[in-house]
Amino acid sequence: MSIHSFYENAPKHLVAVDCIIFGFEDGKLKLLIMKRKVDPMAGAWSLVGGFVQDNESTDEAAARVLKQTTGMDHIYMDQLHTYGDVNRDTGARVISVTYYALIRIKEHDRILANDHGAHWLSLHQIPPLIFDHSVMLQHALDKLRDKAHTYPVGFELLPEKFTLPQLRNLYEEIYQRELDKRNFRKKILAMNILEKLDEKDKSSSKKGAHLYKFDEAKYEQLMKTGFGFTM
Template identity: 70%
Template sequence: MSLTAFYPGATRHLVAVDCIIFGFDKGQLKLLIVKRSPAPYHGAWSLMGGFVDDGESLDAAAARVLKVNTGLDSIYMDQLHCYGDVDRDTGGRVISVAYYALIRISEHLPQLSPDYDAHWLTLQEIPDLIFDHGKMITDALMRLRDKAHFHPIGFELLPEKFSLPQLRNLYEEIYQRPLDKRNFRKKILSMDVLEKLDEKDKSTSKKGANLYRFDKKKYKELTERGMVFEI
């Protein structure tokens, strides 16, 4: 029996998911945006998104959109907010649930779908987007900053092996402000969640910078004992 049989006269709306996809590449925080193919606003800049299929959960729909457009799955993704202004979509009454995702660009180098004109752009390069997608990005940045302050999600954007300057650079990009070099180093090492490797990054100097790896097991053990992650 259809749902309308139980709720006669109820208004039906379209439900969509939109994905704010963050990446970190060459010292810059970037966003993946596309040229929209369907009407309205064919050819305009947009976030990646799609409608929720029958029998599909919101999380599954967001994961599908991400997989179809980037070829990636099993990456960090979290629900952001529901956007339901009556006139938010000029094509019809559409309620959108936004998700933000974090991708390691340098490791995955995703093979983007040829059906989309997709581009990684820095925060400063983002053009005007359709509908309320600009607000979604602003909200996602605020959530990313809040989350990164007390949770180690920043490591989802870095390669497995990284230097402390790379890590500091990432957080400077997330917060969009400079961080004190000595204080940052002291703070992150004091938490004892990084494994120092017998390797160095010599891309910026002959001496090189020590490489580290985030120790997820150690982090879990320490948080269970009351340690608070804070950057």
Template identity: 85%
Template sequence: MSMHSFYENAPKHLVAVDCIIFGFEDGKLKLLIIKRKVDPMAGAWSLVGGFVQDEESTDEAAARVLKQTTGMENIYMDQLHTYGEVNRDTGSRVIAVTYYALIRIKEHDRLLANEHGAHWLSLHQIPELIFDHNLMLQEAMKRLREKVRFHPVGFELLPEKFTLPQLRNLYEEIYQRELDKRNFRKKILAMNILEKLEEKDKTSSKKGAHLYRFDKQKYELLMETGFGFTM
């Protein structure tokens, strides 16, 4: 078969990226979603996404979408899964590659997001999304929970200095259940990735709560190795 016919005879497909962008604010894990502007389903809620263009990689398409909606650049995005069902998009066949990012909401460009019709909604408030986007979100949450089981998490979501209750709150939001305070404290300190600061946060009590920050080197080492079983 000639080179020509091998590639020329194969069918081509629309390929999109859909981004699951998590942030953490006011003690809530939030997701950035957008009101879709085109038919079918104009006006419905959707993940932030776009078509992969000729001159960009799928990773670059995801970074472009993130930048267009939040103004943020150089954010690490993890590719999650490719959804290739024939009829998943009711407008046309579209193969969708999902990416997820964890970002500090405070650092994004709120005006730009508003301009794009993008909103941060708490995970408890996520409405029905178009197509298979609720499934994409579910699977991203599952991946986030797996990540938390095997690796430390929080560096990308919390401010530089935080209290243990804030960190526990983040884990509770990811697990979507309450965690025992003493047990959490014991386990998280045993990870040996936190640095206790002299400063206290006095916004919630007069006595105040100690502020901590991540020891970046230890955090990254643990990120690399994980907590798993080794032979």
């Protein structure tokens, strides 16, 4: 049997990418989900996804789906898992590769997202999702929490300028537990990866809270010392 005929006789399956897109807004960790437009299960809530085209890799397909839905390039994105149960999709045999992505909600194209039927919902508002998408979401949350211990993922979700209470609030949302204010402040400042600005956020009090920026150069230097980021 020639190689050509071997491939011709091999089973053919569809390959999809599903993106678990996290954002942070109004003190809440949120997920971008959409109403499915096609059968099966048209009208049900779904993760953002699509099929891998003939001329692209799974990474390229995920980047395309993110761009089409949010209007954003160069998003923090990481491949998560492959889901291949035979009956996972009731429409056909579909193998799905998942990616979780972190974006700054204020920087994405809301009109574009709305045109795709996509909505931001906090983790406590997530309705039942199609197929195995709820399992995908849980795996992504587990990965995000694990990653947050050793990599400063929070800075991918916050605006460029932020306060320490906002940063702590974000990590409380990621871990879904309260963090000690004093210990958090002491620990994050001791890493010396933040730049304190001569600006304050006075939206919550007259005195205001100092604004900070993430210093990527200092973070890279910290990594070279072997200490790394530990939250």
